[in-house]
Amino acid sequence: MQRSRIFPLGISVMAMAVLFISGCEQPEQARAKAHAMQATPVGVVTLKSQSITLTKELPGRVSASQIAEIRPQVDGIIQHRLFVEGAEVKKGQALYQIDxxxxxxxxxxxxxxxxxxxxxxxxxxxxxxxxxxxxxxxxxxxxxxxxxxxxxxxxxxxxxxxxxxxxxxxxxxxxSKVKSPINGQIGKSEVTAGALVNANQTTALSTVTQLDPIYVDLTQSSSELTRLKQAISSGHLSRDSKQHSVVKLMLEDGTTYKHTGTLKFSEVTVNPSTGSVSLRAEFPNPEKLLLPGMYVRAKIIEGVKDGAILAPQRGISRNTKGEPTALVVSKENTVEPRVLTVDRTIGSQWLVTDGLVDGDQLIVEGLQKIRTGAPVKAEPADSSLNTAK
Structure with missing residues (x-):
């Protein structure tokens, strides 16, 4: 009878031991499982440093490359007008015949x-x-x-x-034959046959305007020009003289002008009333699409920046101080905040000069579901889960 009582007692002790061991292991596994379940999937973009060409848009006005006001050099009566108003005239072509x-x-x-x-x-x-x-x-x-x-x-x-x-x-x-001094397009005539004209009179008989090539006068702030020169001298930017002289043009309706221009010169003095420097670019204008007085925007090349970091704008926000900030995935797969320094926008991206480095995983999707220090599961933004969007 005693043996039969001892046997069940041994079984009970062993069962309690197993339950105790299981009870010790369960919290750790549960915590690990819970941690895994709490990691929020987010879409990330892995940043890579690259060389980029920096450009700058400047406002400008179109101006004629040459303008000649036609005036007589002798006194007399106009016998004939020898041109059609608005027509193209050649250098040396007779425009008026004085008696x-x-x-x-x-x-x-x-x-x-x-x-x-x-x-x-x-x-x-x-x-x-x-x-x-x-x-x-x-x-x-x-x-x-x-x-x-x-x-x-x-x-x-x-x-x-x-x-x-x-x-x-x-x-x-x-x-007595009043001739055009330049090639160009002539405007309306201010006199008719029979009019008395005098040598070197103040009133022009007509005006000839050369439209091809044509100039675009640009303005750049002196502070921007100084910053650019400092960046080049310090080595942060490199400049190719051939690329630097290339200019592209955007018209008033936002379209891009199909011909490429050349930067001719930059003024050496600053306009004291505007604090800006004038630049002049020359463009071919065979279709006569550009006319003097038109407002345009020109894109000039400032230089090449090596090792640049470009970050998508949707991954950059601002804190209460107005500073640009971003969230990245740390080595521990948690959310890590960064305060950034940005230079400018390039397309849909920010050029980041401080705060992000090559290889950082910038969180761009699922930002509304995470907080600093929270565990996350990083996935490429283009293939991230719907829950991360």
Whole structure:
């Protein structure tokens, strides 16, 4: 009877031991299981450093590369207008004809004066030769010979004067045709046939504007220019002189101009009223799409930044101080906050200069379900779970 009582008692002791051991292991497993269940799935983007070309948009105005106001250089009556308003004209093309009659008469008079001067030279030369021979035999006085020499020299001077007068008359006759000094598009005419015009009058007869190529005058703040120069001198930015001169243009409607321009020069002085520096770019304009006075925006290349970190904007927020912040996945798979320093936006991303490094896992999805220090399960943002979105 005693054996039968001991056997059940042993079984009971062993069962209690197993239950005790199981009871000791259960809390740790439960905690591990609970921790795993509490890890919130989030979508992350793994950041990678890269070299990027930094650009800057600047406001600008279109201006003509050349403008010529057409004015007469002689007095007279306009006989004919020789162009169609709004048409393309070439350099040297006649635009107006001023009555040439008086200038043709001046040319004829000057030619006659030349003939007379040449005849006078022949006469005085022959006389000088005779006096030279007579002087040797004392048939004429030294004074008579000297007067013959002076007459010959005077005749040659008269010829030079007549030739100069002919040249002036021919220039005035040429000026009776008012010509275009440049290639371009001519505007409306301010005078008609029969109008009296005067040399160098203040009112222009018309205006010729060269539209191809065309200029775009840009403005950049002096502070931005100083910052850019400091970044280049410190080595934070590198510059390719060929790339730096390339300019792209955005039109008033937001479209991109199909032709690429070239940066020609930058002013060396700052406008004291605006605190800005002027830059000029030149663009081809064969379609005449760009017109003087148009407002545009130009994109210029500032330089190349090596080892740049670009972070999606949707993963960046701001704290109560206005500082940009981000949440990343730490090595322990928990949420780690970062305070950032950003430079600018590039497309849909921020250029981060401090706070994020190569290899960081930036949380971009599931941000509303996590807090600092909370366990998370990182998954690529493009394939993250619906619960993380």
């Amino acid at each position: 040439p009659a008086i200038f043709e008469a001046q040319v004829s008079t000057s030619k006659a004066a030349i003939k007379k001067a040449e005849a006078n030279i022949a006469n005085t030369k022959a006389k000088l030769e005779r006096y030279k021979n007579l002087l040797a035999t004392k048939a004429v006085s030294q004074q008579d010979y000297d007067e013959a020499v002076a007459s010959f020299k005077g005749a040659k001077a008269d010829l030079l004067t007549s030739k100069a007068q002919l040249q002036t008359a021919e220039i005035n006759l040429n000026y």
